[in-house]
Every structure is written in structure tokens, then in C-alpha cells.
Amino acid sequence: MGTSTRPPAGTYSWPPAGTLSWPRTGERLRGLRQSAGLSGSELARRAGWHQTRVPKIEYGKTKPSVADIQVWCKLTGAEGEIPDLVASLRNIEAAYREWRRTLSGGTKQKQHEILRLMQQSTVMRVYQPSLIPGLLQTAEYASAILRRSIKFHGIPDDLDEGVAKRLERQQILYKGDRRFHLLMGEQALYNNVGGDSVMRGQLDRLLAAMGLPRVTFGIVPMGTELPMQLTNFVMFDERRVTVEGITAELTITQPREIKLYHRTFDVLVGQSVTGEAARGLIRKALDTRAN
Numbered sequence: 001m002g003t004s005t006r007p008p009a010g011t012y013s014w015p016p017a018g019t020l021s022w023p024r025t026g027e028r029l030r031g032l033r034q035s036a037g038l039s040g041s042e043l044a045r046r047a048g049w050h051q052t053r054v055p056k057i058e059y060g061k062t063k064p065s066v067a068d069i070q071v072w073c074k075l076t077g078a079e080g081e082i083p084d085l086v087a088s089l090r091n092i093e094a095a096y097r098e099w100r101r102t103l104s105g106g107t108k109q110k111q112h113e114i115l116r117l118m119q120q121s122t123v124m125r126v127y128q129p130s131l132i133p134g135l136l137q138t139a140e141y142a143s144a145i146l147r148r149s150i151k152f153h154g155i156p157d158d159l160d161e162g163v164a165k166r167l168e169r170q171q172i173l174y175k176g177d178r179r180f181h182l183l184m185g186e187q188a189l190y191n192n193v194g195g196d197s198v199m200r201g202q203l204d205r206l207l208a209a210m211g212l213p214r215v216t217f218g219i220v221p222m223g224t225e226l227p228m229q230l231t232n233f234v235m236f237d238e239r240r241v242t243v244e245g246i247t248a249e250l251t252i253t254q255p256r257e258i259k260l261y262h263r264t265f266d267v268l269v270g271q272s273v274t275g276e277a278a279r280g281l282i283r284k285a286l287d288t289r290a291n
Contacts, residue, residue: 025088028081029072030058036076047071064089098248103155107146107162115169117236122178125235125265129185129220131193132202135170136182136209136217141202142166144194173212181216183268189219189285196289203286207279218272219281227267235261 033043033054040054047053056062057072064072066086073082102110114134118124126133132141146162149155173180189203210217220226233243241252241261252258273281 025064025069025085026058026060028085028088029064029069032073032076032078032081033058036078038076043072043075046075095251095253096248097251099153100155102249103149103153106156106158107149108158108165111162111165111169115165115172117240118169118172118178121236123181123237124178125181125183126233127183127230127265127268128188128232129230130191130232131184131188132206133182133184134166135173135180136206137166137170138198138202138205139163139167140198141193141205144198173209173215177214179214179216181218181265181269183218183220183265183272185220186222186281186285189282190288200286200289203282203289206282210275210279216274217278218269218274219278220268220272221281224271226271227264230264233261235265238262 033040038046040058041051044051044054053062057064057068066089069085069089070082073079073085126135131145134142137145143159143163146166147159150157150159150162172178193199193202206217209215231243231245233241235241235258238255238258239253241258243250243252252261272278
């Protein structure tokens, strides 16, 4: 596993938790206040708040609570806006999840969540620039990745269960009529995970997996001019994109942003090599790890 306020898709600089996209809610609340003809100081007085709380909420410095939104809307005569604003606030809270919270129960829980999302999807698109995608990992490679994550994040050690659940996820490649388009950077063939023996087994697994009937597999060669600075992302149909960072996972559900990820993925597809050309890159990487 394992980099994210929200500039254009693919260029994430991960913010401290609590500063993600509150400005959108603040802008809407400011509009309600202005439409009601209230100054910021007057709204604060009526709500019983410190006078600085209103501008802090409006300009994204402070995250409003559900109670703040309810009071704000009542004082501005906009009670009808409460459900939508509360839903937007909760969507924002769900969009940014720190790994220390997501993995608090260990790695198995996260693997199960991903499996559920996969089962609900028809087409999955994955871009992984520096590691082998989880759906194609060997047990040894997955073990090395999850062991690193457990140590780095200081989470409960459920390594065996996490690896087992990740391998269980891979069974979805052979069931149903789902389709998978997996892209990886050539650099992932060389980044060391678990040592030469693990890497040789992993690269052999890639060669074998290229023939799976519902899997489209491509490699973006090193030296390719990328459309922008990128990190790994996974697309579930047209409804959701997840982006993994060092400290947190970002979930994107807004259609406009998802379209940008689709456009980015399509560019990467055009830059990737498949078939015999991809096999050639894998064999070349294998040669560097020959006994």
C-alpha cells in the first residue's frame, strides 16, 4: 500500500487531515449568510459563537460540524439546505481516510473491503507505477509488501490473514464476467520487494497471467513522458476511484473528477506496451536477476 486538498486529478499533495475540501462547504454557507443579509459578526452573535468562527468556516480554516450547519441554516432561513449540506460534509469525511484508522484492525480488513468493491464492479482499471498490482502478486511478494506496511504504520500484525485475503481477492480474475485492465510502470519490474528469489517468482507469475481471458495487461516503459505527476489509482466502473498515499487513502466519487482519471488512464493505455513487447520487458527484468 502505500501519496494526497484536491488539485487536478493525478497531482495530489496530501494535506493534514481536517483540511480537505472544507472550502466548498464554506462557500455554500457564506452564500446562505449573504442571501439572508447577515454579516459574519451578526451570525456569530446570534449563534453564540466567537466572531472569528464564521470566517474560519467560510474560508475553509475550520471544518463545520453537523450542529454548526444546522444552526447556520436555521439562522439564515435555509433549513431546506440542511440535508444536502450534511450529506456533503459526510462525503468529504469519507473521502480522506488515514491509514492509521483504516488499518487499525490489521491488513485483512482492508483486503476484504477491496474485495467487496471488486465484487460490485463490472470493469476495474488499475494503474500502479512502482509495484506489481495486487491482483497479480504472488504470496511471497504480497507478504513482503504487507509486512512492510504493518511495520511502517505500526498496526496489528495479521500478516498471514492479510496475505490469505489478498490471494482470495485474486480468485475474482477467474469468476464471473468482470473485466480488468491492469497497467504498471516498467520500474515496478525492478523495484526490489523481498529479494531476487521473490522477484523472479513474481516476474514469472506476470508472464503466466498475461494469458488470462478477461485481463488486459500493459506496461508503461521507463522514459515515457507521462501526462502529469502520477501516483497509483484504482477505478471501479464509472463510480469510484481510490488513490493511495503515504498517510491516507483518497476516495473520489465526483463524476467530473472521475472523468479526468478516465482521460489519464486512456493516455497511459496509449503509452503502454502489451503482448510480446510487454513479455520482452518482463524477460529483460528477469535476466537482471538470473542466478
